[in-house]
Amino acid sequence: MPKAIQLTEDEKKHILELYKQNNPHREIAKKINRSKTVVTNLLKDPLKYGSRKQTGRRRKVDERTKRHILRAAIDIGASIGGSDWIFQQDNAPLHRAKVNVTWFKSKKINVLPWPSLSPYLNPIENLWEY
Structure with missing residues (x-):
């Protein structure tokens, strides 16, 4: 799935205002034209929203090591036959x-x-x- 565009500061303020007025998450999402998941993620912890540093699985092999392995494999392949x-x-x-x-x-x-x-x-x- 493509990465969604982060909420702007104005959108965050608007969501928090609507939430204080006891609007349900789904209704807030419709009003600001965003998904319910985005609204829920913001309302879980507004201070942490959008602050995650890394996404996805960490790499086990860095680029330098990968190049080293490929060079060795190419050298071995050429020497075999x-x-x-x-x-x-x-x-x-x-x-x-x-x-x-x-x-x-x-x-x-x-x-x-x-x-x-x-x-x-x-x-x-x-x-x-x-």
């Missing part, structure tokens, strides 16, 4: 979409050709038998 990779995916409609096929060709990524309806040729399916 060099640059002669063949990308393998099944014949799912999502994978066969023209947009995806065009993207792979534009990036010069080799994709393993895959005949349709051929589960016996799928190497991973053969592996499950053991």
Whole structure:
């Protein structure tokens, strides 16, 4: 959901005045053309309204660490097989979409050709038998 626009000082004063006149939250919301939730949040604690510093989940990895991990992964990937990779995916409609096929060709990524309806040729399916 998009973040809502904070109440202005005038709106806050107006809500508090209407509340002192014993108007219910829903009626106040209709009068100022805001949601009932916004009105309720303000009336719970007017001094704390809009003072939350952070929203959302805290990041576990900062940008510097993320760059370090990506560099290490790229170096390892290049040392494993060099640059002669063949990308393998099944014949799912999502994978066969023209947009995806065009993207792979534009990036010069080799994709393993895959005949349709051929589960016996799928190497991973053969592996499950053991």
